Amino acid sequence: MKLTKIEKLQGEISVPGDKSISHRAVMFGSLAKGTTHISNFLAGADCLATIDCFRKMGIEIEQEGTDVTVYGKGLHGLEKPEEILDVGNSGTTTRLISGILAGQDFEVVLSGDASLNQRPMKRIMTPLKMMGAEIDSVNGNDCAPLRINGKKLKAIHYDSPVASAQVKSCVLLAGLYADGKTSVTEPALSRNHTELMLRAFGVDVESHDKTAEITPPKEMNATDIIVPGDISSAAYFIAAGLITPNSCIRLKNVGLNPTRDGLLRVCRQMGADIQMENVRDNGGEPAADLIVRTSRLKGTVVEGDLIPTLIDEIPVIALLAAFAEGETVIRDAQELRVKESDRIALTVDHLIKMGADAQGTEDGMIIRGGKPLHGAEIHCAYDHRIAMTFSIAGINAEGETVIDDAECVDVSYPTFYEQLNSLHES
Ligand code: S3P
Numbered sequence: 001m002k003l004t005k006i007e008k009l010q011g012e013i014s015v016p017g018d019k020s021i022s023h024r025a026v027m028f029g030s031l032a033k034g035t036t037h038i039s040n041f042l043a044g045a046d047c048l049a050t051i052d053c054f055r056k057m058g059i060e061i062e063q064e065g066t067d068v069t070v071y072g073k074g075l076h077g078l079e080k081p082e083e084i085l086d087v088g089n090s091g092t093t094t095r096l097i098s099g100i101l102a103g104q105d106f107e108v109v110l111s112g113d114a115s116l117n118q119r120p121m122k123r124i125m126t127p128l129k130m131m132g133a134e135i136d137s138v139n140g141n142d143c144a145p146l147r148i149n150g151k152k153l154k155a156i157h158y159d160s161p162v163a164s165a166q167v168k169s170c171v172l173l174a175g176l177y178a179d180g181k182t183s184v185t186e187p188a189l190s191r192n193h194t195e196l197m198l199r200a201f202g203v204d205v206e207s208h209d210k211t212a213e214i215t216p217p218k219e220m221n222a223t224d225i226i227v228p229g230d231i232s233s234a235a236y237f238i239a240a241g242l243i244t245p246n247s248c249i250r251l252k253n254v255g256l257n258p259t260r261d262g263l264l265r266v267c268r269q270m271g272a273d274i275q276m277e278n279v280r281d282n283g284g285e286p287a288a289d290l291i292v293r294t295s296r297l298k299g300t301v302v303e304g305d306l307i308p309t310l311i312d313e314i315p316v317i318a319l320l321a322a323f324a325e326g327e328t329v330i331r332d333a334q335e336l337r338v339k340e341s342d343r344i345a346l347t348v349d350h351l352i353k354m355g356a357d358a359q360g361t362e363d364g365m366i367i368r369g370g371k372p373l374h375g376a377e378i379h380c381a382y383d384h385r386i387a388m389t390f391s392i393a394g395i396n397a398e399g400e401t402v403i404d405d406a407e408c409v410d411v412s413y414p415t416f417y418e419q420l421n422s423l424h425e426s
Helices: 017-029 044-058 091-101 124-128 164-174 191-200 232-241 260-271 305-321 334-338 343-353 384-394 406-411 416-425
Strands: 008-013 034-039 060-064 067-073 087-088 109-113 134-137 144-148 157-159 182-185 204-209 210-214 248-255 273-282 287-292 325-329 356-361 366-367 377-379 401-404
Touching: 008 416, 017 044, 017 060, 017 067, 017 091, 017 164, 017 325, 017 377, 017 406, 044 060, 044 087, 044 091, 044 406, 060 204, 087 091, 091 109, 091 164, 124 134, 124 157, 124 164, 124 191, 134 204, 144 157, 164 182, 164 210, 191 204, 191 210, 210 343, 232 260, 232 287, 232 305, 232 384, 232 416, 260 287, 260 305, 305 325, 305 334, 305 343, 305 356, 305 366, 305 384, 334 343, 343 356, 343 366, 343 377, 343 384, 384 401, 384 416, 406 416
Parallel strands: 008 248, 087 109, 157 182, 377 401
Antiparallel strands: 034 067, 060 067, 109 144, 134 144, 182 210, 204 210, 248 287, 273 287, 325 366, 356 366
């Protein structure tokens, strides 16, 4: 993909459905008794991998674009798959499904692509083993492929060392099959879509501060899910609208769950002009239209409990920082090193390659804004968020930017380049 400087962006788009919510809707619909309709489903590669896994375990799922119907067979309705479950590039599929598989009465093997099979899985193996699960790393390196032999599970309280919704969700989902109440406390509150959606499926889940507790239900009841737009996808166009000159764009129906909206708080701290219209609530998952205008930005500090609420947006926040006046410091974000790529290293290296003043630290980065960017060749290591961040950099840089492996945007945002062109041409 080749990109060059754009004079302005204008028009409106609806960003695709939320990735985290789409995964959960398929998983919980499969475990519920009855039919779950999902609208505005994200038909990206990650969520399609989740559908594929549940189909292989005997669940009938119809998918036509963004409309999905799941014919759930109840908590004990999954069947042993005949082959390995292929989780592709998706950490969410791997970690959440492992919690579910730990409580089944069959054995399965999960495996993904080269990036997925290098990501740390000890973080879920430890609590699942505490619950009595049999889960092993096939190559003995605490990564996938994982072999899981379902067992009767013990309820536990787990003090998670990381603020990770994937770890929290894994333990809570194993808790569906445990012999009592299972709870998880995390160091900072991570996204709470699992807790909200399990409640919508009739499960008793309580949340207090940084602890969530699940009571194992007899059954889960099917329900319909309307997926709001994904703020993590909107993030690229929020950034594009703010830094591209003369721009005004409307992003329709963006999910604004408070455990996900840290990006907006940081943008406001930086002086961004972002207005909200048509605020609405989709069963506890609020959404609104965002109107984003070109803004003069200033540097800021991003740290602490804010980090889990914007974890996937940090590469694009770093890009905003390169266009802001003064210094931006991002810290407490060591989790970025174990995402689809080492996002601290890749973000800093590419910003420097494009002419920015950026420096990596162990748990974040320091960016001194204001240096003009020039085009560069971007190797995104098949990381969708790096590809999209540097595409937005490319339309604001002198000369040509080339993104290799740009098709990896399909993981979370198959229509990304189409929508970028529509805002450019309208
Ligand atoms: C996700 C949680 C986050 C996030 C990922 C999706 C989820 O990961 O980075 O893209 O859907 O639960 P961690 O829980 O590992 O931080």
